[in-house]
Amino acid sequence: MPDYHFIAQSPLHGYNKDFAGVTIAEIVGISITSIGIPAGGQTELKAALLEIFNIRIPEMGAFTTSGLANSYLLGLQDNQLFLVSEKPVSKSAIDRLKPNAYLTDQSDSWVTLSVSGEKCREMLARICPVDLHPAQFPAGKVLRILMAHLGVIIYRPNDDCFCLLAPSSAAGSFLQALEAAATSICTITGR
Amino acid sequence: MIINHPVLGPCDAAEFTYLGDASLINRPDPLAKNAGEAFYEYQYLRDSPAGEHRELWYHEYGSRDWLVVTRNTLTHEITKVEMAREVARMTGRDK
Structure with a gap:
């Protein structure tokens, strides 16, 4: 019987490229778990998340963070959260959360990209319909919006960096749209 | 057209898809005696008002x-936006 070996691959094979003032990089090896909150289950889930990940439940449209596995908890709806972390959620954590949450592993469904650098906001303005000025979209905010005809989740870890989650099935075309935006900034600035 | 999301604020209508009459929330009881007739009405019979419409x-x-x-079909003016879940709960649903 053949001896199979599986090698994990990311949708964009670890893409990382510098443009003038903008760096686009795929973030690989992260775990994404959707957490649905059952009606009336918020209090128990809040306690469980604090106990396991030391993380608070965010308001809708915002995220909270934890130093444990560099985790982000994205508040996408008032009853739906995405846990983005550098380590998969352990079996014991799943067992602890399960009674008070609907959990779905979505790690393979999304491609995660960071767009950083001094020109990142100028570049994203070309394909993102939301005003990303710090007065409107400061660090700590998250939104799900339409970019390049795709439903994309965007969050801002700090002033000079945005993280984008797009469907992994459309990773190539989404990257092409980002590259076109980044290239157009280079053309305009003449660099 | 701009839809004022109750939590997120103004959002472009391009972010939304339209389903239809808000009465679709009130799915009939499939175990009721008149379920056949009720589902026929639920599925096929719609009002099509020229004016205020809940959708x-x-x-x-x-x-x-x-x-x-709640949208005026003649002018597209939106007078009210509610979370569908809360509307359903107000009618006695528990989920």
Whole structure:
């Protein structure tokens, strides 16, 4: 019987490229778990998340963070959260959360990209319909919006960096749209 | 057209998809004696008012929330936006 070996691959094979003032990089090896909150289950889930990940439940449209596995908890709806972390959620954590949450592993469904650098906001303005000025979209905010005809989740870890989650099935075309935006900034600035 | 999401604020209508009459929330009881007739009405019979209309919109490219939007079909003026879940609970649903 053949001896199979599986090698994990990311949708964009670890893409990382510098443009003038903008760096686009795929973030690989992260775990994404959707957490649905059952009606009336918020209090128990809040306690469980604090106990396991030391993380608070965010308001809708915002995220909270934890130093444990560099985790982000994205508040996408008032009853739906995405846990983005550098380590998969352990079996014991799943067992602890399960009674008070609907959990779905979505790690393979999304491609995660960071767009950083001094020109990142100028570049994203070309394909993102939301005003990303710090007065409107400061660090700590998250939104799900339409970019390049795709439903994309965007969050801002700090002033000079945005993280984008797009469907992994459309990773190539989404990257092409980002590259076109980044290239157009280079053309305009003449660099 | 701009839809004022109850939590997120003003959102472009392009982020939404339209389903139809908000009465679709009130799915008939499939075990009731008149279930056949009730489902026929639920599925096929709709009002098509020229004026104020309550309808379901899905924030597909946004929060993924279902909203009940009260819209004037003649002017597109939106006078009320509610979370569909809350509308359903107000009618006695528990989920």
